[in-house]
Amino acid sequence: MNFLEFMQQMVNGFSLGSMYALIAIGYTMVYGVLRLINFAHGDIMMVGAFLGYFGMAVLDLPFVAAVVLSVVGSALLGMLTDKVAYRPLREAPKISLLITAIGISFFLENIFNVIFGGTSKPFPVPAYMEEIVNIGGLTLPASALMVPAVTLVLLGAILWVLYKTKYGMAIRALAFDVNTVNLMGIDANKIIMIVFGMGSALAAIGGIFWAVNYPSVEPMMGVLIGLKAFAAAVVGGIGSVGGAVIGGFIIGFTEVVVVAFLPEYGGYKDAFAFVLLILVLLFKPTGILGINFDKSRF
Amino acid sequence: MSIIIRKDQWINLAIIASTLWFIWFASSHFDEYTVRILNNIAIFTILAVSYNLINGVTGQFSLEPNGFVAIGAYVTALLLLDGDAKSYQFDIEDPYPWVLALHANFIWALFFAGLFSALLALTLSFPVFRVRGDYLAIVTLGFGFIIRILAINNPEITNGSLGLNDIPEFSNLYWTGGIALLAVWGILNIVNSKFGRAMKAVRDDEDAAIAMGVNTFKIKTFAFCTSAFLEGVGGGLLAALLTSISPDLFTFFFTFQLLIIIVLGGLGSTTGAVIGTVLVIGGAEWMRFLDEPMNFGFFETPALPGMRMVVFSVILIFVMLFAREGIMGKRELKDLFKKAKK
Numbered sequence: 001m002n003f004l005e006f007m008q009q010m011v012n013g014f015s016l017g018s019m020y021a022l023i024a025i026g027y028t029m030v031y032g033v034l035r036l037i038n039f040a041h042g043d044i045m046m047v048g049a050f051l052g053y054f055g056m057a058v059l060d061l062p063f064v065a066a067v068v069l070s071v072v073g074s075a076l077l078g079m080l081t082d083k084v085a086y087r088p089l090r091e092a093p094k095i096s097l098l099i100t101a102i103g104i105s106f107f108l109e110n111i112f113n114v115i116f117g118g119t120s121k122p123f124p125v126p127a128y129m130e131e132i133v134n135i136g137g138l139t140l141p142a143s144a145l146m147v148p149a150v151t152l153v154l155l156g157a158i159l160w161v162l163y164k165t166k167y168g169m170a171i172r173a174l175a176f177d178v179n180t181v182n183l184m185g186i187d188a189n190k191i192i193m194i195v196f197g198m199g200s201a202l203a204a205i206g207g208i209f210w211a212v213n214y215p216s217v218e219p220m221m222g223v224l225i226g227l228k229a230f231a232a233a234v235v236g237g238i239g240s241v242g243g244a245v246i247g248g249f250i251i252g253f254t255e256v257v258v259v260a261f262l263p264e265y266g267g268y269k270d271a272f273a274f275v276l277l278i279l280v281l282l283f284k285p286t287g288i289l290g291i292n293f294d295k296s297r298f
Numbered sequence: 299m300s301i302i303i304r305k306d307q308w309i310n311l312a313i314i315a316s317t318l319w320f321i322w323f324a325s326s327h328f329d330e331y332t333v334r335i336l337n338n339i340a341i342f343t344i345l346a347v348s349y350n351l352i353n354g355v356t357g358q359f360s361l362e363p364n365g366f367v368a369i370g371a372y373v374t375a376l377l378l379l380d381g382d383a384k385s386y387q388f389d390i391e392d393p394y395p396w397v398l399a400l401h402a403n404f405i406w407a408l409f410f411a412g413l414f415s416a417l418l419a420l421t422l423s424f425p426v427f428r429v430r431g432d433y434l435a436i437v438t439l440g441f442g443f444i445i446r447i448l449a450i451n452n453p454e455i456t457n458g459s460l461g462l463n464d465i466p467e468f469s470n471l472y473w474t475g476g477i478a479l480l481a482v483w484g485i486l487n488i489v490n491s492k493f494g495r496a497m498k499a500v501r502d503d504e505d506a507a508i509a510m511g512v513n514t515f516k517i518k519t520f521a522f523c524t525s526a527f528l529e530g531v532g533g534g535l536l537a538a539l540l541t542s543i544s545p546d547l548f549t550f551f552f553t554f555q556l557l558i559i560i561v562l563g564g565l566g567s568t569t570g571a572v573i574g575t576v577l578v579i580g581g582a583e584w585m586r587f588l589d590e591p592m593n594f595g596f597f598e599t600p601a602l603p604g605m606r607m608v609v610f611s612v613i614l615i616f617v618m619l620f621a622r623e624g625i626m627g628k629r630e631l632k633d634l635f636k637k638a639k640k
Binding site: 089092094098099104106107110111223230231234268270285 | 357424429432436447550554565602607608614615618619
């Protein structure tokens, strides 16, 4: 393997890692405020990808309009699941919340399976994203550069919201203590809904990027990607947005490196995120950014 | 020494006797289709009561059954098939010599299926139960995927995605029903022992349990391994009932069905798990019409494969939101008799 090939793989890893990172942020934020593994999050990503597909293939919208449709639709869906399914269970035992989350996840997978069918649909990738760019001998599709760039911009935006706005302050406060936040005159339910909306919007963008890279969508796509993104969130340190991004890149790079350098283990590429998750739980349960749950979050 | 039998023991004896009578009656009188459904119900009873032990009684949300059932099914299938049958059907790769050499009778096959699952559960419990939180759910969900990936990528052992076929059909209602009876009895005994009380303590308040000197890691691991053992045995029975298994059989839907069963029956109630099994497995047969085209006279809906699963998930969400206790709550059959007396 020469230097160029190596760089090519690095770019692939960066692009894959960006997608995991976008999805992992949603897991980590919801976990931060509710201590809930939102099993439906991977499926919200699937819905995002399908809305993009629906916008372009059925409604004939331009790519950007389809992305807007998908982001808005997924954010509303995320907020709706919170309002309908999770909010009534705030005081219930944790296990009820987790079971409901699994129920929502299974519901989304199967309702899309009934509506769109179980086979994967080709995703209409806009021509300018497939265009081959040549940088110093590296030949890449434009999307491989756009995905990480957009991810970094979005990450900046999320951090700005979290640390520079009043809403961000409320979200961070919520991660400490829900009751105190309510006493301060903040509507905790509203803030939690905003968290769900933000996480789902990012997941939708991640889903569309996924659909562009592997140009197809199918109802079960969210399960495995969601699982890996969750592993990314734990590896980076669940509860931390920066950690989710780091974890996403680690999982993305690991996968690419394994497939490129150890092709005989290619069949196991989906298992590596899981092995990493087990190792982190064994040796450093707080993840790389090592957030202590009783002290600070985000 | 005279043996005094208390009233609740009479009730238990009556239940056991009538179940045994029903097994005999059903296997000699009912048609093949009904017996098949009853076999399914018996196997799912084993799986549901053991799944309920970790989820309902110990309160640790886990999504493992499909993984351990797959392990149990593969172990049993490899032990039941003799060398010739195996070398005949391995098409993708030649099997390893030790795979060909494996052979055991049904009862040992089931035992090893359970043992292997329990040992795997033991290994998983170290990373999972060392940390607080809900990692068990996500690790076990991932475990199910990994088992599938391993089964597909090791054709020397599992015949890859083709799966194993022509497994001798040992399972009948005597085996499945008998083991189901044993499983329910065993689980009830665990729940009513000091281990069971410790499990409930972990579920209701882990900090208080620790303060009372309960070793929560041990208790959780014990519950998880017991449940994995029975799930392995259940998987073995399933393999010997279906006679052919493949990785696609053990998807997450399998676990999801069991989750609905125990939620509907009432998390934490073994009686509830049995009732839930009858309702869900019977109901799943009855709901087959949902997947098929429907004719309303003036208008015909197309076939909607997967509609059943949508209905299942809606049921699960509704039970959780509006009837969280399920049918039995945390009560058992004997609690109902107590109430009736008052």
